[in-house]
Structure formats: C-alpha cells, structure tokens
Amino acid sequence: MAICDANCEFIMCDFGVNGRISDGGVIAYTQFYKKLKSGSLRLPQPSNPQNSQRELPFVFIGDEAFALRTDFLKPYSRRDLDHDRKIFNYRLSRGRSKIENSFGILSARFQVFQTAIRLHLESIDKVVMACCVLHNFLRRKCGKSYTPPECFDQEKIMDGTVQVGQIQIFSLVCMVAMVETLPEKQIKCDNYLLSTLIKKVLFLGKNE
Secondary structure, eight states, X not given: OEEEOTTSOEEEEOOOSOTTSOHHHHHHTSHHHHHHHHTXXXXXXXXXOTTOOSOBOOOEEOOTTXXXXXXXXXXXXXXXXXXXXXXXXXXXXXXXXXXXXXXXXXXXXXXXXXXXXXXXXXXXXXXXXXXXXXXXXXXXXXXXXXXXXXXXXXXXXXXXXXXXXOGGGOOTHHHHHHHHTSOHHHHHHHHHHHHHHHHHHHTTTSOO
C-alpha cells in the first residue's frame, strides 16, 4: 500500500499485511489512515487551483475498494453511471494513474519485484523500503534518464485516447547509461549517495 505525489514519488509506504486482505482492509491497518480519520494528518489548507477562483480542499484519490470520505475520493460505481459521472470517473482515473505508473516503474526498474522475494520476512520490509527510497532519489536527481517520457501513459487531447506507457521495455541498464553521461565528480557523488541510502535503509536499527 502506497501513496505518491504528482511526480510519481512515494510519500507513504506501508507493507506487511497479508496479501489476501482487500485494499480497503489493508489501509485500515495503516498509521496514515488512522491519522486521516482522527484529523491529525495535518493536510494543507484549501487553496485555489491554477487559473481558478474556486477554493478546493486537498484530497486523496483511490479506487472502488476504498471508503468514500470528504478527504478521500473514489469513482462512482459502474452500475450507476450517467454522463456527468462518467466524466468524473475519467478525470479521477487520470489522477489515479500516477500511483499505477509509480508501481509500474518500481517493478520494471527493480527486478526483485519480478519474482517471489526469497528473503526472511523481517528483511523484506527493508528491501522494499530501500527500493522506494531509491526510486524517489532517482526521480528527483535524474528523472529523464530513469523514467523517459515514453514510460508514462500519454493522453491525446484531441481524440481523448490514451497511449499506454512502455515501462516494461526499460531495464536497469538505463541506469548505467545515465551514470556514464555524468561528470566524473557527479558520478562519485551520486554513487556515494546511492550507497549511503541503501546502507541506511537496509541496516536500519543495526549497529554499523
């Protein structure tokens, strides 16, 4: 279970709940949802979107599995759709595609997610968190190389169609090519930061 921002960076990750439990059940176990319900999450104050005079609140977006709240939007049921609700669902799905892209990038770039993770249970959480941290780091520092534009779904405004992104065709080899194009000093710096991130996350709670 994770939440991402508009740049496909993870801002909350939670794991460890049995995979048989529904998304709606999983989120109930998270500290995020407990704080959201208690009002202690400290969401930003409502503000005016760009080119708009209407003040709107900040909300989270989920799929049908989650409970509807004033601060958590979900699509209308497919059984009760009219023209306006179809448009609403379409617009909502455009926002929700960010988290889908984030998971797609993560699984395509880090091969550990492409098969069963053969580690002790207590180590899996640290490995997953390390990958999420590295994903955020690479999105910020070298997003165009780590995730070229063709990775993402592209919407054609004129006809309303969506061209599905080709995340799966990219491999970790792109990361090597990315580093080779950097100046020597930056390569040393980025390699040091990457190794530090891995060390800090994987050895969290242990003596170095």
